[in-house]
Amino acid sequence: MPSGIGGIINTGHDRPYRFSFYSNALSATIHARSISELPAEGQSFEDLFNGDHSKNGNGNSLVGSGGDFEGNTWWLDVQCPTDEEMKMLSKVFSIHPLTTEDIQMEETREKIELFRNYYLVCFRSFDQDPYSPTHLEPLNMYIIVFREGTLSFHYRPTPHPQNVRRRITQLKDYISVTSDWISYALIDDITDAFGPLIQSIEYEVDSIDELVLILKDTEQSDMLRRIGTCRKKVMGLLRLMGNKADVVKGLAKRCNENWRVAPTSDIVRYITQDHLITMTQNLNHYEKILSRSHSNYLAQISIEMTDANNQINDVLSKLTALGTVLIPMNLVTGLWGMNVHVPGQGVDGYAWFVSIIAGLVAFAVIGGYSTYKFMVRRP
Incomplete structure (x- = not known):
């Protein structure tokens, strides 16, 4: 159990709550801006993690008078851990350097790894962009599970820890909340x-x-x-x-x-x-x-x-057929617009004119009928 966590200075009350501490011996979850704010006044980190929560910062009792802390399980959720915080937590909880490196480098590969005193679960959730329904940003959740407690890390706000704590509140009278169950609940909430x-x-x-x-x-x-x-x-x-x-x-x-x-x-x-x-x-x-x-x-x-x-x-094709009929007629009639001798030019009367017009009409009728029959019979 950690006996001397310190060295993290609180830089102000305007910072968001990045640390959430749950314990079976607590009546409520502790939220803090820095890790140094987790213990109550006069309480050590060893007492906090061992389940000795006899008093909070106001001197009020947080647990029953029986004082039975057997089966105590703690859970520390950390958002956006700094390098100094990871170094300190790795030293206190004896976390392997490879695990620390995976968390700091935001390893994207989902996996489970077993170490000497804990196992690590890397599981990915998502953060959906409200302005782009198709954009799902991967959100990595790192869960380190000890026999007596759980550490979880993530680098963006996510509702999963809060959902699991709400689920624990609803089911704590019916189940045994262990570190394994907390890791299962996080995986299940991400999946859901x-x-x-x-x-x-x-x-x-x-x-x-x-x-x-x-x-x-x-x-x-x-x-x-x-x-x-x-x-x-x-x-x-x-x-x-x-x-x-x-x-x-x-x-x-x-x-x-x-x-x-x-x-x-x-x-x-x-x-x-x-x-x-x-x-x-x-x-x-x-x-x-x-x-x-x-x-x-x-x-x-x-x-x-x-x-x-x-x-x-x-x-x-219809325009082509129409052109086939009209172009020859235009060629003949165009002769009258030219300075050349045309048939019947020196003859009195309209015999030649009527004959030419009748020939053009006959040609148009025969050509149009032939084109129509050809297009109708075309397969």
Whole structure:
């Protein structure tokens, strides 16, 4: 147990609460801006972590008069730890340098590692950008589990620790809150956070799959954008889900091995990877549906473009047929606009003029009828 944590100076009351300390022996969680604010007045860090919370800073009793602290479990949650704080905590709790390095470097690989006096769980959550529904920023949670307590670290505000503490308050009369259970509860809360996103994606995928082939031309303008946005969400969640099932599987496997620091066998009944596997399979299924919808959309666009091209070709063929009839007539009639001798120029009367006009009309009728019959019979 830590016996001499110190050296962290409080720099002011305007700083956010970065430290949260829970203990079975406390009636409420302690929130502090610096680690030096955690113990009450006249209380040492050894008393704080050992469960001796007989008085708070106001002199009021925090625990029952029985004073039985057997089975005490503590949990220290740290947000944005500094290098000095990590160095101090690593020294006090005998944390391996590799673990300290992973936390300080914000290791993104999800994993479980066993050490001499604790095991480390790296698990990723997400921080959703309210201004971009498709942007999910990974949020790394590092959980160090000792037999007597738990340390958790993260570098951005997250609701998971508060959710777990609320869950402990609701269930503490029915379960034994151990360090293993706290680590399980954090993993479970992170996993449950993906549920609403996957549910919303399911609704969107079903809508796209039903509408992609029945929308009218005027209603299809944003379909490609909807498909692309939904696929981006799915790929982002698949990236975050990543190795979660393997981590949970490894955690359950360690429960059945003879490791002194491994999770106890009691936690096995809580740990299940079926939920994670199901969510990952659902996301892969949604990606296949969106890929098919994308292909169907592009195929429908291609069909519509083919129909439009056929209509254009039909109009052009009619214009070509009309030109075939009119151009020869224009060539003959154009002779009257030229300074050349034309048939019947020196003959009195309109016989030549009427004959030429009748010939042109006959040519137009015969040419138009022939063109019409040719286009009707065309396959």
